[in-house]
Amino acid sequence: MHRPTPSGGPSLPVAFANTVRCDACRSDDALATPRRYRAWARRVGGELPERIPADDLAALRRLRSAVTALLRSAIERSAPPRSALDRLRAAGRATVPRPVLAWSGAGWVVREAVPDVPSRRRVGEMLQEATTSLLTGPHREQLRACEGKGCAHFLLARTRGQRWCSATGCGNRARVARHYERAKRRRPDR
Template structure:
């Protein structure tokens, strides 16, 4: 299970990165079908207890995809005034709708629990309903909220290399792209554009 801010950051980014370029100018959705979500959850055992046994259904997939759309909209908002990922430019939700979807998905039923530490008075705390914890969509939404409200949000960028649709965390001041291969593609594209203009 998740237990740290670092996990929240990676989980939120990994969810968003299930939309990626296919290398030929198109976009691939790793969550296009329930089997894609099943594989994604099993590859991320920190998401849920029993992730190795998780099997997605159509409703669960729809919930995660709706959440991902909201999170990608909020990532696009977070990188402003820079441009969002090209995959999002025409598909962004209105900000209030994205926030509503994220917050609704993050809800987890809780129950009051009485604690009475030695030397202190009784305290009521809320804990998740004891049925195995929150569902997948709630876990992912809570990770996205923790990331968006945390300090790493300031390092979030959209990669604008040709054909890339990824978001990434800027690791050093000169970093402009999500990975070296995107930097190479961007330099080659700029070189070709300069030659075209001068020729």
């Protein structure tokens, strides 16, 4: 399995894109149900809201397609699909705290009120911020698509040679396949 990454920073878009179902890694869609989303959000940690109503998960899955398309175009160094960029921007529209007049008991004060926005909007804001910092910052060079056969996951490579989303999953399968190929070559069919 692929290890979740700390939330917030540039690793969040990778962790978010990696919620997709992957047959190679035998992992389910982590955005399929509120329960699965919650387990994922807890693993990732940080400030991700833990509760997303089932009806809002479809919007997050669409956002995931957009983020995935952006990551892919960054890896391929090609222009991103316009629709993906638009979707990320729309999801991340800032919900700015507003000053609100209040009475402290001794005098007037201004309090900041954060508008009551749905949790999925907060996820959208976090992703808009994190994707911006990933695609325009130094971590972009570490962004890769896993080379595991049939794997749908991405990774932020910590070393130059890192090619798989997980050493125990895709990395191990590739090693086993290489070993098998070598053995076959040494021992041709009779």
